Each structure stands twice: as structure tokens, then as C-alpha cells.
Amino acid sequence: xxxxxxxxxxxxxLKITPQRTAIFKILTTARNHPTADNVYQEVKTEFPNISFDxxxxxxxxxxxxxxxxxxxSNGHCRRxxxxxKTHHHFYCVxxxxxTDFFHKEYDNLEIPENISRRFHVTGKRMVIKGLCDxxx
Amino acid sequence: xxxxxxxxxxxxxLKITPQRTAIFKILTTARNHPTADNVYQEVKTEFPNISFDxxxxxxxxxxxxxxxxxxxSNGHCRRxxxxxKTHHHFYCVxxxxxTDFFHKEYDNLEIPENISRRFHVTGKRMVIKGLCDxxx
DNA sequence: TATTAAATAGGAGTAATTACTATTTGTCAA
DNA sequence: TTGACAAATAGTAATTACTCCTATTTAATA
Ligand SMILES: [Mn+2]
Ligand SMILES: [Mn+2]
Ligand SMILES: [Zn+2]
Ligand SMILES: [Zn+2]
Numbered sequence: 001x002x003x004x005x006x007x008x009x010x011x012x013x014l015k016i017t018p019q020r021t022a023i024f025k026i027l028t029t030a031r032n033h034p035t036a037d038n039v040y041q042e043v044k045t046e047f048p049n050i051s052f053d054x055x056x057x058x059x060x061x062x063x064x065x066x067x068x069x070x071x072x073s074n075g076h077c078r079r080x081x082x083x084x085k086t087h088h089h090f091y092c093v094x095x096x097x098x099t100d101f102f103h104k105e106y107d108n109l110e111i112p113e114n115i116s117r118r119f120h121v122t123g124k125r126m127v128i129k130g131l132c133d134x135x136x
Numbered sequence: 137x138x139x140x141x142x143x144x145x146x147x148x149x150l151k152i153t154p155q156r157t158a159i160f161k162i163l164t165t166a167r168n169h170p171t172a173d174n175v176y177q178e179v180k181t182e183f184p185n186i187s188f189d190x191x192x193x194x195x196x197x198x199x200x201x202x203x204x205x206x207x208x209s210n211g212h213c214r215r216x217x218x219x220x221k222t223h224h225h226f227y228c229v230x231x232x233x234x235t236d237f238f239h240k241e242y243d244n245l246e247i248p249e250n251i252s253r254r255f256h257v258t259g260k261r262m263v264i265k266g267l268c269d270x271x272x
Numbered sequence: 273t274a275t276t277a278a279a280t281a282g283g284a285g286t287a288a289t290t291a292c293t294a295t296t297t298g299t300c301a302a
Numbered sequence: 303t304t305g306a307c308a309a310a311t312a313g314t315a316a317t318t319a320c321t322c323c324t325a326t327t328t329a330a331t332a
Contacts (some may be wrong), residue, residue, distance in 0.1 A: 119228070128259070
């Protein structure tokens, strides 16, 4: 896993720093869709002097080179997606929690012609909205 | 259309104020997925003293009663959806622009059992990601 | 037309993110 | 193995997007 990290980093000319290594490790075991602050709080236990900016910048860098993704939340803070496997989201409009789910029927749906012709598509996801069990 | 507005307002015990009426009118002719500030800037030409808070609060109120929706953006500001017809989104990871598209094949896909059993589902939408023509 | 709860304007406060800069560090070539 | 240098970092300031507060105004109703 850290092998992957070193390799990916070299591929993209990213220096392998202890901070980045720690952040990546946290992401591999992350609970669902952490915010920059979630990651910051966790990495601080190992690097008490790390700055929030370093964490946030690192996460954006990782996203830029495809090691993680930025997913959409409803206008609160930015959330990151460490799970690159094809999957879908249930989004609770009450508490904002995003729950992963897997559903083969959604995975291989075709992209409409008028979209694939007009844009460069890199991915797709079904987003189901509603209220979670806690918010009903 | 304003008929709809008055009716919906009464249905939900919302007072019909000139500010709300103006905001609603702007929404009916809105360009794609405006932010609160987008709406604020536009309504200010008609009501120079309207406060941002009034606009933002009104949009959230409209969303609460189902006159519009809040849609997800990637951690920047909140964006509103005035178009209640079933449709889907192309999301440009470069500039953040969200483009509507219609595609019947996506409209009637079933909700997976383990989701509908566990949550109260209110809607679903396919979100396709990539780069728009300007950002390629 | 008077009552009253809801809505508004204006401003203050807060949270999340981004920018700036002096210093440190990882990489690579000699 | 070392030295040069571009990249990365810590610490802090600034900005953006939103949310809260309160005195005043207003729409609805009886
Ligand atoms: Mn996910
Ligand atoms: Mn839309
Ligand atoms: Zn919830
Ligand atoms: Zn774009």
C-alpha cells in the first residue's frame, strides 16, 4: 500500500515527505469521506506541529493526481473520497452523512451520446437522496 | 408561475413579501444552479437595500418546502436547483460548472433494496464527472 | 383597523478555506 | 557523499461563505 504511495508519488514528481506519508496512511484506513479537518486532527497526534494548510494542500494534491477524489457535499465543507472502487452514494439531507453502497446495475450504465461527445468524462456515480435512519 | 408561488406560499404558511416574490421570479428564469450570492446580486438591482441574509434565508426556506432544491457542489459554496423536473448532472471538476441533461434510461432505475429498506429515499440523480469543453 | 407573529435590514460573529513568507527538506547531479 | 535548488512546510494573516443577533417593519387575520 505504501509501495503504491511511493510509486504514485514518483510518477507525479511529488516529494515523499513524512507528512505526506502519514496523511496517505490515514486515508487508507479512513472512515467515510473525511474532511480536511478530520484528517488534520488525526495526523496531529503523530505530527503535533503539522499545519492545517499542509494537510489541506496535500489532500488537494492527492486529488489532483488521482490518489483520492473530491466528492460533492451540500455546500458545507469539502469532503474527500479515499475509496477509488466504483461505488455509489446515499446522501442524507438531514445530517449530511454520505453512505457508500455497491450496486452492479448502476456501474456499467452507458454515458449518453450528447454528454460523451461534448465532454471528457472521467467517472460517474448515482447519488440517492433522502433521510438516514437517525434523521427520519 | 407566480400563481404557483402564491399558492405554494399559502400552503406552507409563508408570507408573500415583495422580497420573496422577487427572489422567486429570479429563480424561474435562473441560469444554471445559482449561488445565494448570484441571486443576491441580481435581486439587488430591484431591491438595493435587501440583505444577503434575507436572500440566503429565503432560498433555504424555499428549499425546505420543496420549491427549489439544494444541490451538492464540491465544497465551494452552496448551489440551488430551481429546476424540479427529473434530470441529471454533468459536473466539471475543472471549473465546477454543473450542466443539466435529460436521459430517460437513468430516470426509472430502481433503488436497491438495501437502500430503500434502510433509508427514506426522496430522490436520485446520476452525476457524471469530467472536464467541460472549456477546461479540456 | 388593530393585533400579532413572521420577516427584514444591518451588522457582528464564525467556520472553512486560501494566501503569504521565511525556513526547512527531499531529490538529483556531480 | 555532498551541495544546489526547487519543492514543501509551519505559522500566520486574509478572505470567503455562511450564520446569528436584534431592533424595526410588515403581511395576515379577525
Ligand atoms: Mn464513497
Ligand atoms: Mn440541474
Ligand atoms: Zn441523517
Ligand atoms: Zn469546466
